[in-house]
Amino acid sequence: MDQKIKTLKIIHLAITFGIVAIYFTLGDITALKSFKVPALDASSVVFLALPLIAVFASNFVFKNTLKQAKDIKELEDKFGVYQTASIIRWAILEGAAFIILFLKPDFMLFGLLIILYMVFLSPTLDKIKNDFESVRIK
Known part of the structure; x- marks a missing residue:
């Protein structure tokens, strides 16, 4: 199980550091010094x-x-489902961060x-x- 968690941590780090690297290379980090939210208009909502x-x-x-x-008893057998769910979750978040960076860089803080x-x-x-327990209770 430890090896599977290490693999998932490596995937998480790769996704996270990848987007951080892209933000630092393509984004204008110097514009964030004041941490001001840009003016809002109808298109920026x-x-x-x-x-x-x-x-x-x-x-x-x-x-x-x-x-x-939910029907799988052993945590190790559930891990494949957890890994898939985690990658999907990170991909949705990564996609939103990319959309903000490329389409509205003024909102790079978000x-x-x-x-x-x-x-x-x-x-x-x-x-x-905890994640499996919270899903099982509901």
């Missing part, structure tokens, strides 16, 4: 809501994918918040157990 939509959508898909393993959230989603054995 979508990009302001995108991080929230991504977080809720990724959690919804993650939990629904975990429910597929993309960085998505990346920060992704960092906290690093898989551990305790998180895996």
Whole structure:
């Protein structure tokens, strides 16, 4: 089980550091020094809501994918489902961060918040157990 978790951690780190590297190479990090939110207009409301939509959508898909393993007894046997759910969750968040970076770079601060959230989603054995437990209870 430890080897499987290490593999998932490597996937998580690759996705997270990949998007961080792209943000630092393509994004204008110097524009973030003041941490000011750009002026809002009708077209920018979508990009302001995108991080929230991504977080809720990724959690919804993650939990629904975990429910597929409700009949499996052993945690090690459930791990494949967890790995798939995690990769889908990270992909949704990564996609939202890319959309913000490429289509509305003025809102890059919100993309960085998505990346920060992704960092906290690093898989551990305790998180895996808790995630399956939270899905089973409901």
